[in-house]
Amino acid sequence: MEKIIDENKQGESLILEQKEGNTRKLFIESYGCQMNFSDSEIVASILAKEGYNTTQQLEDADLVLVNTCSIRDKAEQTVRKRLEKYNAIKKINPTMKVGVLGCMAERLKNKFLEEEKIVDLVVGPDAYKDLPNLLSEVNEGRDAINVILSKEETYGDISPVRLDSNGVTAFVSITRGCDNMCTFCVVPFTRGRERSRDPQSILEEVNDLWSKGYKEVTLLGQNVDSYLWYGGGLKKDFDKASELQKATATNFAKLLELCAEAQPKMRIRFSTSNPQDMTMDVIETMVKYNNICNYIHLPVQSGSNRILKAMNRQHTREEYFELIDNIKRLIPDCAISQDMISGFPTETEEDHQDTLSLMEHVKYDFGFMFAYSERPGTLAERKMEDDVPEDTKKRRLNEIIQLQQKHGLYRTQQHLGKVEEVLIEKSSKKSDAHWSGRNSQNTVVVFPKENYKVGDFVNVKITDCTSATLIGEALGYSINN
Numbered sequence: 001m002e003k004i005i006d007e008n009k010q011g012e013s014l015i016l017e018q019k020e021g022n023t024r025k026l027f028i029e030s031y032g033c034q035m036n037f038s039d040s041e042i043v044a045s046i047l048a049k050e051g052y053n054t055t056q057q058l059e060d061a062d063l064v065l066v067n068t069c070s071i072r073d074k075a076e077q078t079v080r081k082r083l084e085k086y087n088a089i090k091k092i093n094p095t096m097k098v099g100v101l102g103c104m105a106e107r108l109k110n111k112f113l114e115e116e117k118i119v120d121l122v123v124g125p126d127a128y129k130d131l132p133n134l135l136s137e138v139n140e141g142r143d144a145i146n147v148i149l150s151k152e153e154t155y156g157d158i159s160p161v162r163l164d165s166n167g168v169t170a171f172v173s174i175t176r177g178c179d180n181m182c183t184f185c186v187v188p189f190t191r192g193r194e195r196s197r198d199p200q201s202i203l204e205e206v207n208d209l210w211s212k213g214y215k216e217v218t219l220l221g222q223n224v225d226s227y228l229w230y231g232g233g234l235k236k237d238f239d240k241a242s243e244l245q246k247a248t249a250t251n252f253a254k255l256l257e258l259c260a261e262a263q264p265k266m267r268i269r270f271s272t273s274n275p276q277d278m279t280m281d282v283i284e285t286m287v288k289y290n291n292i293c294n295y296i297h298l299p300v301q302s303g304s305n306r307i308l309k310a311m312n313r314q315h316t317r318e319e320y321f322e323l324i325d326n327i328k329r330l331i332p333d334c335a336i337s338q339d340m341i342s343g344f345p346t347e348t349e350e351d352h353q354d355t356l357s358l359m360e361h362v363k364y365d366f367g368f369m370f371a372y373s374e375r376p377g378t379l380a381e382r383k384m385e386d387d388v389p390e391d392t393k394k395r396r397l398n399e400i401i402q403l404q405q406k407h408g409l410y411r412t413q414q415h416l417g418k419v420e421e422v423l424i425e426k427s428s429k430k431s432d433a434h435w436s437g438r439n440s441q442n443t444v445v446v447f448p449k450e451n452y453k454v455g456d457f458v459n460v461k462i463t464d465c466t467s468a469t470l471i472g473e474a475l476g477y478s479i480n481n
């Protein structure tokens, strides 16, 4: 693969990996969670072997793929709008083929081909290795579909082609699927049962990234805490494993340790954690290794025990507090972010106040906050009426967002006057004279460029802040540079 420098829509320079001799052009865009962006890199790799290089120009594409999200209705509406755009382009590029990937493809299946005439190809998250076959059907003029969910597939044998890459940070997927069955969530239906990737193939990818100049990896999964490798197969079948398999199994804390030791200068992050599955050995491993970043994304969704029960979240607010207090006791400067839903069915004002008081207890660094969006096929959709009025959902969501902004500022102000190690990722959005990077806590830090470059670890003295960004002055290279 050769690397070329290109620019994305935001004018940021990015590295595109291209295969010499490939003549076909693939335009691929992704929506939703980081898993989808990581999957698109798997798809680009599979198609690179079929003669496709990626292009940033939609009009030039032979094949257009959109990796879809189904987490909220709005996400699906966004995809339908993109398909209209492709329709217009197809008028000037009639041989262009269009395919849909990801969770919406898995949720809608054949209906996608019926409802969206421009779509030639529908492929679910576990069927990307079948793309070459499906494309040959499409090129013979037939629609093609594969939405079979797998019990084994982890794409551990595929070396991703980095897309939209800054050449410094990368995602490494470690598990697929989710067994938790939260009542509002489509993921278990669109991504199947939990299975973990072989730690050896994960370490190979981490070492390969380091050899290519990457300085930070994020270990990725819908629920990284339930990572468990015992030779392959579903997490839920672990009980049937042999005593030897059980004795030699690798859990998430062990995997973190393996990655941290494999590349001691590589920053290690992970996402997404789950309060019901997170264990103390993960926190203790974070304490043990300086290159594991002090940041945890720990969704909670609600602060009310009654609503947590209705959501089938297998923990109480008290157990969540205990986990938070343990994290803060062992890693006092650990940053924590949240996912929160306002207006879940039957949510009362009192439940909402429980959510606000939970946020007061934690004072999160930042969060992803949304009003409840009923998803077809989920238990909440089948059994619970979406009874909280839209304006009440919105009012409660605004209160959650405002409180988060107040706490975000409280947390960034804790960094004033401190010296933070920052990994430079790109130019600041607001000023070309400034670099933008992140500290160990995953907070964005902006400072004057001087002679530093993308990929440098720099010590920055924090002089000012907003509720989401730290502003500072460079003091010199950090020992990790």
Ligand code: SF4
Pocket (backbone or CB within 6 Å): 178, 179, 180, 181, 182, 185, 186, 187, 188, 222, 223, 274
């Ligand atoms: S843990 Fe719950 S919310 Fe997260 S992906 Fe699994 S089912 Fe969905």
